[in-house]
Ligand SMILES: Nc1ncnc2c1ncn2[C@@H]1O[C@H](COP(=O)(O)OP(=O)(O)O)[C@@H](O)[C@H]1O
């Protein structure tokens with residue numbers, strides 16, 4: 239009898255469902271995009287019902303391809319930090335989901351920093367005071383939605399990240415829970431004690447009654463109701479999408495690193511049972527919590543990776559499809575003087591400069607579309623190098639290879655350049671849907687399909703290894719050009735804010 243695991247990958251731009259067999263192979267997939275809502279400059283929202291409807295549609299679409307009794311269970315992975323608040327009695331959200339990219343709470347974060355609380359917050363949560371994370375978004379909803387504060391105080395409202403919201407709906411309101419990786423992105427969770435932190439709850443003025451229970455990633459969270467999916471299924475694995483990718487890439491030993499190139503780029507290094515405090519503006523986070531054991535990780539987050547290619551396509555029309563960038567870069571070559579700093583919404587790690595804006599520098603009379611597109615691909619590698627430099631300063635200086643995934647990694651030229659600029663080997667796996675695979679692996683662990691992390695490691699297979707071919711002196715020279723370009727961008731941002 240065939241056995242399958244359903245994985246839901248609820249992402250920023252689309253909801254996906256993938257049915258894996260127990261050898262970790264993709265059997266069926268379905269994906270649906272949904273609307274991005276931009277109500278004001280810097281605000282990004284999703285309609286919670288669009289998240290729900292697209293998730294249901296794609297899940298049903300793959301489930302109907304196989305016999306119901308052959309599906310052993312399901313896992314959920316999700317865009318992290320995105321914040322929902324809903325009424326406990328009706329299940330209806332009281333506001334749209336405020337997306338991780340949303341900057342509306344930037345001023346509030348500045349005010350908190352001025353109070354000198356950031357060090358304590360970072361020590362407890364491993365995060366920085368930035369609008370990126372959930373706490374300031376929850377507070378915004380409580381302050382701005384009519385009657386919300388009063389209802390929350392009475393215990394009538396619930397908060398959850400997307401995993402929690404889907405879990406609540408799939409179980410018909412029976413379960414309000416999340417996993418430790420999603421909890422670790424809220425600014426409310428103490429990553430050392432693995433508990434919600436009452437001082438942080440007071441700081442952000444959020445009632446504890448709103449919070450979900452925090453469980454291991456490989457828990458049986460509840461049962462998806464038969465009336466909802468057409469079949470009753472145990473929901474047995476949950477992790478935020480970047481941590482799920484760490485699992486799907488089988489990065490189970492300290493020092494192993496995965497880097498995902500989708501809309502943004504997220505580099506995560508496993509640091510084992512040590513929560514290493516970064517002195518270089520990286521995030522300390524829960525990598526996974528499996529069978530009661532917490533494994534920590536260090537993360538660098540870049541906001542613009544594939545999104546830069548989208549801008550080159552939709553914003554200035556230099557390409558019709560991202561795949562055209564490969565031939566363009568091949569004809570230009572890596573040794574060019576043009577640098578694109580894609581700080582369109584500020585710079586993420588390790589700069590955390592929300593005021594920075596994009597720049598194109600080093601142009602000559604020869605510069606044309608091909609050079610600019612090539613600079614776009616190169617910017618992704620340079621930004622990854624910034625993160626690895628910061629990791630090295632934090633003591634992770636033994637990184638010799640990284641495992642990559644996400645939509646951009648099909649681009650061989652970009653992956654070769656990445657290897658050259660990082661001076662490390664770049665491993666591209668057979669299954670690049672590692673996020674969904676990670677959630678399926680967790681569900682399989684919880685349900686006894688898999689016994690151990692070693693068994694999961696055996697499911698990982700390499701498709702291609704990129705090795706550095708460029709002389710180190712040359713790639714160093716190229717990278718130093720990038721460092722100068724970023725300094726220019728930061729200088730401009732400083733001039734702006736001094737005015
Ligand atoms: N051949 C390619 N070269 C460079 N970038 C690409 C290529 N194909 C797709 N991309 C980029 O990959 C991104 C999509 O990756 P995906 O992992 O699906 O993103 P997400 O999960 O964040 O929506 C898009 O931003 C697209 O521009």
Ligand SMILES: O=P(O)(O)OC[C@H](O)CO
Nearest residue numbers: 249250317318338500501
């Ligand atoms: O939905 P993605 O793949 O863009 O990932 C979003 C991240 O989880 C944000 O932290």
